[in-house]
Structures are given as structure tokens and as C-alpha cells.
Amino acid sequence: MPELPEVESVRRQLGPRLQGRWISSVSAQPQLRFRALERAAGHRVLGLRRRGKYLLGELDGGLELVAHLGMTGSFRFRGEADGWRPDAYVRATFTLGDSSAAPGPHAGAGLGATVLDFRDVRRFGTLAVVPAGDYRGLVTLAALGPEPLSDDFDPVRFHAALARSRMAVKPWLLTQRPVAGVGNIYADEALWRARINPHARRVGRERSTALWTAIREVLSEAIEREGTTFRDYRMVNGESGRNADFLVAYGQAGRACRRCGTALRKVVLGGRGTTYCPWCQRR
């Protein structure tokens, strides 16, 4: 399930390949979560940024291509990465023209055209073309918290927000409001590291600072390993991330806690599987 490190790994491979290129055409299956995709045709990609789990493609003409990988979304270039061929799960296809070529109906349509496929088995992914920065209808993106690896993510403000919230700390993290890009895997990992019970509704300053640190560490380390692959997540070059072997909480229920040896417990919290150490992370 792509979270910040996975999306960042995709951005690093995709960005240089898209920058400066024309989108000559777009085709897509009708999807509930696709919006105005055809408006991207004839526009040039000026850059590819990431905010939380969102990829933001800056297009000329004041447009923006917003992409969210959902649970199973991935981008692949046609014919690359061991001869990738589209299958029934390719939901959208972008045909790209040269950096130098003028945009138009034929640009990039000839032999050697670069074709980018968006594959998404479970259709939880989002693709939308909007006026730049206009996130009406993308409520999570519009209210997205600070980037965890930037100076905008401040431990004092983080603690103040946590103190104001009356939610359990884990579902609160997953709202994307206190910090952008933390999903189920890295929430469990960070809470384990900071020794905080995922059900906790009150967290002291010391512990909240530990959580602030843990979030940054867990995400940075996962980026270095190019993300966590269980089954679906792949980078643009088709390779898996290498972080799965380093998880100490998520998916480890029943195994001995690395700190104290207690069997890790799995519960459902806010509708999501949650694994924690009932001893180290006691309330």
C-alpha cells in the first residue's frame, strides 16, 4: 500500500522521465475516481512534485495532474522493465511526445512514442486534472498536514495538535491532517518506536516528541530502501522496495517484540489492522 516512501520512490523515477514532455493523448477506462483526465492532452509537464501520498504534475496552462496510487496503483512505461505489456488492469494510458516536439494530435504518436500506463487492480487510485492548486473535491489533499521531512513539521505544533484531538492517536495520524503521508504500515512502525499505545487519546510532550522523531526516522529509512513491497507495490522500473524485511511491528502479529520479547498483538482500530506490543506500548 503506497505511503510516502513508496510514492517518493515512484516520483524519483517518474519525474525525470516526464519533465519537459508533452502529453499528446490520454485514454482511460471510465472510473469513479478519474476526473477531467482528457484535459491533460496537449499540455507539457513542467515538473513532478509529491505532497504526502499524492503526486502532483505541474502542467503548462495553469493545470495540475493529481495522482494517488490508492492501494494497488502503479505507473509503467510500455515495453520497459522486462517488456511490460498492458493487461486488463491498466486503467489509463498517457502517450508522451518529445520534449522538443510541438503538441498536437500527431505528436509522439509515431514509432518510438513513449507510452505510460497507470495500472490499478483495485481501482482505489485517483487521477484528476484540475486548475493548479484547486483541490475542491480532494478534501484530504486540501487539508493535508505538513511534509514530515520538511521544517514545516514542527514538534511543538505537532504536540499541540495531538493535545487538541480527542481521537485515538493512530487513526488521528491516518487522517493526514497532523502530518502528510503516514499510512497504516508506518503508523504502526512509528508508534512502536515511540512506545505509544495506538489507542492512546492523551500523549505527553515527551512521548509526542518521540513520535515526531520516529515518524521522520521510519519514513527516511524506508525512502532509502525505496519503500515496502508486500505484493502490489512496484517502482516504475518494476522493482520491489527493500523495506519489508525491516518492519518490526506491521504484519508481525504473534512474533516476539524486538525490545522485550512479548508476543505482538493485532487488533482492529478505526477499521484498520493494528499491530503493537502490549508491554512496551502499554497505556
Place this chain on the structure above:
DNA sequence: AGATCGGCCTGGACGC
């Protein structure tokens, strides 16, 4: 207004 819950979507794991 903030918190909570159900729906979306599909393949794979599992039980009988």
C-alpha cells in the same frame, strides 16, 4: 465542527 462509520474494489487466503 469534530468524530465515526460504511462503501468502494478485487485477488488471494482460507475453510469445508
Place this chain on the structure above:
DNA sequence: TGCGTCCAGGCCGATC
């Protein structure tokens, strides 16, 4: 073998 059931979970809209 084959069928049915359950699970994974990010985001969004409805409801409390």
C-alpha cells in the same frame, strides 16, 4: 476441486 467467506485499507461522503 470448487465454492463461499473474509481480509487487505486510503479516501470520501453521510451521519451522529
